[in-house]
Amino acid sequence: MSELVETRHGVRAWLLASSPRSALQARCQRFYISWLAFFANPVAMLGLVIVAGLVVVALLAPWIASSNGVDPDLDARLQPFSSEHWFGTDQLGRDIFDRIVWGSRITLYIVGLVAVIVVPVGLLIGTVAGFVGGMVDNVLMRITDIFLAFPRLILALAFVAALGPGLENAVLAIALTTWSPYARIARAEALTIRNSEFIMAARVQGAGTVGILYRHVMPLCLSSVIVRLTLDMAGIILTAAGLGFLGLGAQPPTPEWGAMISNGRQFLLDQWWVPTVPGIAIFVVSLGFNLLGDGLRDVLDPKSER
Amino acid sequence: MVDATPAVSVSGRSRPFGLGLLGSVAGVAFTLALTFLGLTAITFVIARVMPVDPVLAIVGDRAAQDVYDQVYRQLGLDQPLYTQYLRYLGQLAQGDLGVSIMTAQPVMADLLRFFPATLELASVATLAGVLLGVPMGVLAAVKRGRWPDHLVRMVGLFGYSVPVFWLGMVGLLIFYAKLGWVAGPGRIDVFYDGIVEPVTGSILVDAALAGEWEIFDNAVSHLVLPASILATYTLAYIARMTRSFMLDQLSQEYVLTARVKGVSEKWVIWRHAFRNVLVQLITIIGLTYASLLEGSVLTETVFAWPGIGQYITASLFKNDMNAVIGGTIVVGVCFVGINMLSDLLYRMVDPRAR
Numbered sequence: 001m002s003e004l005v006e007t008r009h010g011v012r013a014w015l016l017a018s019s020p021r022s023a024l025q026a027r028c029q030r031f032y033i034s035w036l037a038f039f040a041n042p043v044a045m046l047g048l049v050i051v052a053g054l055v056v057v058a059l060l061a062p063w064i065a066s067s068n069g070v071d072p073d074l075d076a077r078l079q080p081f082s083s084e085h086w087f088g089t090d091q092l093g094r095d096i097f098d099r100i101v102w103g104s105r106i107t108l109y110i111v112g113l114v115a116v117i118v119v120p121v122g123l124l125i126g127t128v129a130g131f132v133g134g135m136v137d138n139v140l141m142r143i144t145d146i147f148l149a150f151p152r153l154i155l156a157l158a159f160v161a162a163l164g165p166g167l168e169n170a171v172l173a174i175a176l177t178t179w180s181p182y183a184r185i186a187r188a189e190a191l192t193i194r195n196s197e198f199i200m201a202a203r204v205q206g207a208g209t210v211g212i213l214y215r216h217v218m219p220l221c222l223s224s225v226i227v228r229l230t231l232d233m234a235g236i237i238l239t240a241a242g243l244g245f246l247g248l249g250a251q252p253p254t255p256e257w258g259a260m261i262s263n264g265r266q267f268l269l270d271q272w273w274v275p276t277v278p279g280i281a282i283f284v285v286s287l288g289f290n291l292l293g294d295g296l297r298d299v300l301d302p303k304s305e306r
Numbered sequence: 307m308v309d310a311t312p313a314v315s316v317s318g319r320s321r322p323f324g325l326g327l328l329g330s331v332a333g334v335a336f337t338l339a340l341t342f343l344g345l346t347a348i349t350f351v352i353a354r355v356m357p358v359d360p361v362l363a364i365v366g367d368r369a370a371q372d373v374y375d376q377v378y379r380q381l382g383l384d385q386p387l388y389t390q391y392l393r394y395l396g397q398l399a400q401g402d403l404g405v406s407i408m409t410a411q412p413v414m415a416d417l418l419r420f421f422p423a424t425l426e427l428a429s430v431a432t433l434a435g436v437l438l439g440v441p442m443g444v445l446a447a448v449k450r451g452r453w454p455d456h457l458v459r460m461v462g463l464f465g466y467s468v469p470v471f472w473l474g475m476v477g478l479l480i481f482y483a484k485l486g487w488v489a490g491p492g493r494i495d496v497f498y499d500g501i502v503e504p505v506t507g508s509i510l511v512d513a514a515l516a517g518e519w520e521i522f523d524n525a526v527s528h529l530v531l532p533a534s535i536l537a538t539y540t541l542a543y544i545a546r547m548t549r550s551f552m553l554d555q556l557s558q559e560y561v562l563t564a565r566v567k568g569v570s571e572k573w574v575i576w577r578h579a580f581r582n583v584l585v586q587l588i589t590i591i592g593l594t595y596a597s598l599l600e601g602s603v604l605t606e607t608v609f610a611w612p613g614i615g616q617y618i619t620a621s622l623f624k625n626d627m628n629a630v631i632g633g634t635i636v637v638g639v640c641f642v643g644i645n646m647l648s649d650l651l652y653r654m655v656d657p658r659a660r
Contacts, residue, residue: 145337146344151600151634151641154618155348158634161622162352238469242604245471246619261472268475269483276479279472286467 037299044295050288058104065098070253078271088273090264092253096274099255100281106256107285110171110240111233117175119225122182127217129183130190132209141187147180153239160248167256170249174239178232182225189221223300231293234286241282257282330653338646345638350394353631354381403632408624413632417614421636422507423493424606424613428598430533435540436591442541443548447556448575458545465542470601474535474608481531489527491610498524532609536602540594547590548583555579585656592648596641 016033020026038044057064067073073093080088087096129140159173193199193216202212243249244258252259257278264275361377369377382390397404403413446458481487489495494509498521502512510529513522555561556579564574603615610616614633621629 142340143344146341146348149341149642149645150345150348151597151637153603154600154634154637157603157618157622158349158352158630161625161627161630234467238467241469242471245469245604246607246622248622258469261469261475265475268479272479275472275475279469279476282469282472283467286469287463290463290466 034299038295041295041298043291044298047288047291047293047295050284051292054104054108054285054288057101058108061101061105065095065101067095067098069094069099069102069255078267078274080271080273087277088271090260090274091267096260096277099260100257100278103255103257103260103278103281104285106167106250106254107237107240110167110174111236113171114175114178114236115229115233117171118179118182119229121175121179123186123218123221123225125179126183126186126188127190127213127221130187131194131213131217133194137187140183144180144183144187147177148184150177152177153242156239156243157246157248160243165248165251167250167254170240170243173243174236178236181228181232185224185228186218186221189224190217193217193220227293227297227300230289230296233289233293237282237286237289331650334646334650338642341642342639345635345642346395346398347391349631349635349638350391352634353627354383354390354394398635403635404628406621406629406632407626408621408629413629416617416629417632417636420612420614420617422504423611424599424602424615426508426510427529427532427536427602427605427611427613428595430529431536431598431602432540432591432595434533434537435544435594438537439541439544440548440587442545444552444575444580446545446549447552450553455549458549462542462546465538465540468538470535470539471604471608473538474532474605477531477535478608488531489524491608493528493612494521494525495528532605532611535608536598536605539601540598543594544587544590548587551583551586552579555582585652588655589648589652592644592651596644599640599644600637 014025015029017025017029020029038048071094073089076085076089076093077091078089079085079093082088085095085097087100089095090099125140125144129137129144155177156170156173159176160169163169163172199212199216202216207215240249241256241258241261244256245262247259247262250256250259252263260278261275261282264271264278267274268276361374361381361383365373365377378384382393385393401414403417405411406413406416409416442454442458442461446455449455478490482490502509502516502518502521505512505515509525510522513519513525556575558579561574561579564578565571569578600615602611602613603619605611606613606615607619614637618630618633618637621633
């Protein structure tokens, strides 16, 4: 580990050495080289900046926003852009900029929660199907195919209809209709890994199926799953915003961006900024995730489409 | 979202008989049946199992106990779940989707009334997406790395990132309210409503058949904006896929051979490369068409378009579960059906896929 404290030149040399001398060095090298490729791609960097910006804004919301974005101020209704209200105010006199800032937390909450549900479910079903094979594979993949074949938005609508409107139910509905492609990806990866020598070696050493799945197969599937997840994020955000717009997602007065557009709809003609600004926020964040996903795919998966 | 695989990818798997086309048709039919069964199972769970109390949704919370019990038995809730499911399947097979609380009509009749509007919107949008997207994709592939390529990439990113309901609103604000270039929400102006005898259900076709060109113009003016908005995503998707398919073909050796033999570039692109791409495009176009049928929900809400999407969302707020589930099933069946059809077509056209 003493190499780490050398000069900057030394660190670079350590990171680019042709034959790494430790597992740590090899891992750092891979990360560094990927990072260099990613850094050289200005469009992907823009995506990273946008997504990082979203995270920072969400974390620092109490310090960035001057109000809590929920309490009405009826003296300041529907005001245009000004130095006091950067993005104007809505029909209840709430500062739209502040609501956008607080709304970033909800957007992150939605994509985070969907990811936390979808990735483990998809990984588990996909790796088990691919690794175990046979009847298990057949049954699991049939179920996956059925979910894959469904119209997503309509199914999400039906789920929310049954469960009742609300942010958590919207997230659940989106997750239920999103997990299937992950199972397919994980299965494809597991199939290629299944007969590798290192799996054989682990088996000979006495590792059980569960252990091999958890320690060897799943980690190797993770990178393609993450690329897919980043590319899906925009779609998840748009679906959540769509449900919010229809009144099925977050309920007022929560500053969810889709619901903000829906609430501001009636003011479109005279106070156009009320519904327009949240839409721009959704657009920018989805764009950020799309750019980031494209960049990640180029770095982590060079074989895929250009 | 940007993957090329069909939503129901039967290709490469589920070829149980290995009998070429016949075998793959059987495979597709099997998958189709299974998928429909899954669809009905899920809608059954949503409609009958998940709601806290389906009886209360019908009789209201102030109904007397004997009314409650009667409805409880009528719905068959006293029977085991699998019996209920089989009963549900039997009703579906007869086209019985129940009665809508909102319109007091059979849900099936309602859906038949609303469906043509959605079909018209989705068809025009798909057509626009194909007519613009395919040439754009070819151009981007041919001029790879130059400005047409970057332009197509930008259009793609825009289409994938923009919330369609928001775009529709902004479109209405600019082109209807400010510029007055197009007509506003709805399918047709009120004073033209009901003049043309509905034959096909598509106002455009009906008006043209009746020779009512004034109404035709009015319908076009109403249709242009929602169809364009809906086409944004299609355009982005089709252009991007065409580009990547074309790049694939243009790097093949037969293209090199043709070029070496002195075949003109135009001929190489359109007669050699593009003809091979065409087969793959069928799947993609089928896929987008199917997704537009469901994707029109949000657009219809913004444009007050009296289609199936608006019907479903309106029913949702009235807790009209029969209508919601009926709509979900019909859209789901169309979605799955179109996907399978394009998959099948693909196998018929391309011998390599068998």
